[in-house]
Amino acid sequence: MDRMSKDAQAEFETCGECAARLHHWVEQHKKYTSEGKCAEYIPALRYANQEALGVCIIGYDGEIIKGGEADIVFTMQSISKVISFMTVCMARGISYTLERTDVEPTGDPYNSIMRLELKKPARPFNPMINAGAITVASFLPGGTKEEKFAALLDTLEKLLGRRPTVNEKVYTSEKKTAHYNFALAHFLKAGGYLECEVEDAIEIYLKQCAIEVTVEDLAKIGLVLACDGFHPLTNKRLLPLEIARLTKAVMLTCGMYNASGKFAAFVGAPSKSGVSGGIMTAVPPRQHKATPFHNGCGIGVYSPAIDEAGNSAAGVKLLQHISTKWELSVF
Numbered sequence: 333m334d335r336m337s338k339d340a341q342a343e344f345e346t347c348g349e350c351a352a353r354l355h356h357w358v359e360q361h362k363k364y365t366s367e368g369k370c371a372e373y374i375p376a377l378r379y380a381n382q383e384a385l386g387v388c389i390i391g392y393d394g395e396i397i398k399g400g401e402a403d404i405v406f407t408m409q410s411i412s413k414v415i416s417f418m419t420v421c422m423a424r425g426i427s428y429t430l431e432r433t434d435v436e437p438t439g440d441p442y443n444s445i446m447r448l449e450l451k452k453p454a455r456p457f458n459p460m461i462n463a464g465a466i467t468v469a470s471f472l473p474g475g476t477k478e479e480k481f482a483a484l485l486d487t488l489e490k491l492l493g494r495r496p497t498v499n500e501k502v503y504t505s506e507k508k509t510a511h512y513n514f515a516l517a518h519f520l521k522a523g524g525y526l527e528c529e530v531e532d533a534i535e536i537y538l539k540q541c542a543i544e545v546t547v548e549d550l551a552k553i554g555l556v557l558a559c560d561g562f563h564p565l566t567n568k569r570l571l572p573l574e575i576a577r578l579t580k581a582v583m584l585t586c587g588m589y590n591a592s593g594k595f596a597a598f599v600g601a602p603s604k605s606g607v608s609g610g611i612m613t614a615v616p617p618r619q620h621k622a623t624p625f626h627n628g629c630g631i632g633v634y635s636p637a638i639d640e641a642g643n644s645a646a647g648v649k650l651l652q653h654i655s656t657k658w659e660l661s662v663f
């Protein structure tokens with residue numbers, strides 16, 4: 333018999349009830365946007381609506397629910413690191429990729445340069461921090477920066493069913509102020525961890541950060557990861573099983589930067605955030621058959637006011653609430 337507590341049974345809801353509940357939770361959590369601030373170091377991001385909060389959940393059977401400002405288009409920023417990592421793993425193999433970036437959490441801010449100096453050889457700690465992501469971007473398959481970036485778009489097109497666009501304004505605005513990222517790239521180049529020139533690696537990396545998505549797009553990718561790379565609605569395998577698993581492990585341990593431990597403890601689902609305020613979450617199937625989305629789901633959240641670690645302030649709080657109520661934790 334399923335492990336079905338009375339509480340869990342009481343929580344059983346139809347999709348319509350879930351949607352109503354989600355809508356209510358979004359309204360309740362809007363107040364937490366005041367605990368964060370829009371990223372200002374990328375000039376174009378500071379004009380986002382600081383009070384926005386939107387969410388989309390897509391379940392295994394294609395059921396989709398949304399709440400709040402769910403139609404806003406925003407840039408992926410660091411969430412794109414998941415896509416580039418998977419693309420390089422698929423094109424070049426897992427061991428080749430892991431020789432160039434480890435999968436260990438750092439506990440440092442995402443743009444920290446410190447460990448590239450402290451450890452020799454200066455292999456980046458993981459692909460979810462900027463150092464690792466710039467290395468990974470340089471190793472995307474292709475002989476030119478255009479081919480490399482196209483390879484990343486190919487993966488996204490497979491996952492989303494459309495080829496996403498780049499927000500040129502965000503890209504050029506970040507490029508002007510990307511001093512940290514250039515510094516990281518020079519260190520990486522000196523240590524032999526870039527396949528292309530510094531300028532090209534930064535161009536690919538910043539362009540991937542400026543790819544435009546919605547919360548529904550993030551939920552779609554989250555769902556495929558939740559299902560170990562298999563798309564439950566089209567019955568197609570989009571990512572190899574071992575790459576989907578590896579990616580989820582890296583998301584869980586490193587995806588929320590130096591708040592990854594707390595996020596694992598209180599939300600407990602592989603997730604990746606970006607400084608524009610997006611969070612992509614993959615919720616694998618769970619034992620508690622009486623809870624909504626127990627067959628797994630993908631979640632996309634957007635709320636641009638971010639906390640000190642660079643994670644969406646209200647987004648994290650909302651995910652924590654949903655996880656507690658619907659038992660989303662993998663632990």
Ligand SMILES: NC(=O)CC[C@H](N)C(=O)O
Binds near residue numbers: 606608
């Ligand atoms: N945390 C993030 O989303 C960082 C991405 C951003 N483009 C940067 O490199 O700084």
